[in-house]
Amino acid sequence: MISFNEALSRVIGVALPLGSESVSFEAASGRVLSEGVTARFAMPRTDVSAMDGYAVREADLKDIPFSLIIAGEAAAGTLPGQRLPERTAFRIFTGAPVPDGANRVIVQENAERAGDRVTFLRPHGPGRNIRAAGSDFAAGDLLVPAGIRLDWRALTTAAAADQGRISVWRQPCVVILATGDELAAPGQAMERPGAIPESVSPGIAAFVTAHGGRLLRSERLPDVPELLGAAAARALQEADLIIMIGGASVGDRDYSRSVFGEAPDYVFPKVAIKPGKPVWLARIGTRLVLGLPGNPTSALVTARLLLAPLLTGMSGGDAATAVVFEQGCCADPLPACGDRETFLRARMTERGLVLADSQDSGSQRSLAASDALIRRLPGAPAEPAGAPVSYIRF
Numbered sequence: 001m002i003s004f005n006e007a008l009s010r011v012i013g014v015a016l017p018l019g020s021e022s023v024s025f026e027a028a029s030g031r032v033l034s035e036g037v038t039a040r041f042a043m044p045r046t047d048v049s050a051m052d053g054y055a056v057r058e059a060d061l062k063d064i065p066f067s068l069i070i071a072g073e074a075a076a077g078t079l080p081g082q083r084l085p086e087r088t089a090f091r092i093f094t095g096a097p098v099p100d101g102a103n104r105v106i107v108q109e110n111a112e113r114a115g116d117r118v119t120f121l122r123p124h125g126p127g128r129n130i131r132a133a134g135s136d137f138a139a140g141d142l143l144v145p146a147g148i149r150l151d152w153r154a155l156t157t158a159a160a161a162d163q164g165r166i167s168v169w170r171q172p173c174v175v176i177l178a179t180g181d182e183l184a185a186p187g188q189a190m191e192r193p194g195a196i197p198e199s200v201s202p203g204i205a206a207f208v209t210a211h212g213g214r215l216l217r218s219e220r221l222p223d224v225p226e227l228l229g230a231a232a233a234r235a236l237q238e239a240d241l242i243i244m245i246g247g248a249s250v251g252d253r254d255y256s257r258s259v260f261g262e263a264p265d266y267v268f269p270k271v272a273i274k275p276g277k278p279v280w281l282a283r284i285g286t287r288l289v290l291g292l293p294g295n296p297t298s299a300l301v302t303a304r305l306l307l308a309p310l311l312t313g314m315s316g317g318d319a320a321t322a323v324v325f326e327q328g329c330c331a332d333p334l335p336a337c338g339d340r341e342t343f344l345r346a347r348m349t350e351r352g353l354v355l356a357d358s359q360d361s362g363s364q365r366s367l368a369a370s371d372a373l374i375r376r377l378p379g380a381p382a383e384p385a386g387a388p389v390s391y392i393r394f
């Protein structure tokens with residue numbers, strides 16, 4: 001069985017972008033730029049006021065108090081090119097073009113206006129309160145480079161470039177197939193003896209969307225090979241990535257692998273990790289199929305460790321950045337690790353990482369309260385409380 005590191009490097013190897021497309025800003029959130037965004041013009045476009053106040057000439061300033069006639073007004077959006085006559089002031093607002101000849105804006109808090117005169121009553125500070133043309137960026141400057149995921153900060157910078165459309169990598173289209181006779185839609189399990197709520201695909205669906213995928217649909221299917229086969233064939237037509245949930249193990253009714261043929265072209269058939277050993281990844285033509293174990297914690301842990309880099313890379317990002325381990329300390333004693341690399345659910349607190357009450361891979365209660373996975377290497381000895389640990393945000 002391969003190690004987690006080997007599985008991760010194989011995921012990174014197949015997590016390739018799927019081609020680019022041009023989108024409007026409304027559709028760009030969370031997408032990865034396939035081409036950098038360059039500015040169509042300099043910002044500010046012209047010298048502009050940084051404050052609400054009065055534009056003046058330096059040469060006209062006298063000891064306070066002194067007055068000037070107000071000769072005009074400039075607001076944001078006013079065309080540049082107005083001229084400030086000597087020994088006058090202009091009423092000016094933040095973002096307005098500074099009239100030619102003016103070289104300082106005095107904030108209105110230091111002045112008092114009466115009709116067409118302004119009297120400066122308090123000393124102005126050293127700042128000129130003018131943003132020079134091009135001081136933010138010049139025409140043609142690269143504002144956001146290719147490869148950046150457009151989060152709310154990068155979207156703002158990109159929009160400032162005044163490009164109507166931008167080039168982004170295509171989103172991987174995903175179909176989720178959750179398998180198991182026992183599964184019922186949440187809200188409908190109690191009425192059916194033997195049923196349990198299908199809890200994994202709602203979590204995985206949210207995970208897919210958060211990591212740059214486009215969810216086409218999520219289906220719940222019984223353990224009937226014909227039905228699974230038909231659903232898999234449909235999914236292979238439409239999706240770049242199919243996520244099978246459950247049926248990954250060796251039970252007689254575990255069909256998730258066999259619906260893709262006698263011997264799928266595995267990227268890996270399982271991984272030496274706990275929880276999540278039965279996780280698998282295969283290529284079916286140009287599509288990828290990821291099999292997550294049915295145990296809810298195993299499914300979510302393997303999603304965090306292997307689906308995150310897969311979706312990150314397929315959506316144009318740097319797959320390796322999706323799996324970053326940090327150093328911390330564990331507030332609880334740690335048990336010795338067996339021969340499978342183990343990821344323990346934990347919660348980040350001011351005291352350090354606190355282990356979840358249950359580490360059972362079927363446990364679902366602890367998931368909502370866990371935001372970290374502590375990484376324990378095979379054969380690691382037991383440790384007392386306070387030991388340094390490597391962990392990943394969960």
Ligand SMILES: Nc1nc2c(c(=O)[nH]1)N[C@H]1C(S)=C(S)[C@@H](COP(=O)(O)OP(=O)(O)OC[C@H]3O[C@@H](n4cnc5c(N)ncnc54)[C@H](O)[C@@H]3O)O[C@H]1N2
Binds near residue numbers: 180183200277
């Ligand atoms: N003889 C062996 N048995 C098992 C092995 C093994 O190596 N040899 N591996 C165990 C491990 S480790 C895991 S993890 C599980 C994973 O098995 P499957 O992927 O085949 O999962 P299922 O059998 O379908 O289900 C396991 C468990 O999870 C519940 N489940 C499944 N899907 C969902 C869902 N969508 N929502 C909520 N709960 C779900 C299911 O009812 C079962 O209780 O296999 C071990 N067995």
Ligand code: MOO
Binds near residue numbers: 275278295298
């Ligand atoms: O790997 Mo399983 O996920 O240990 O229960």
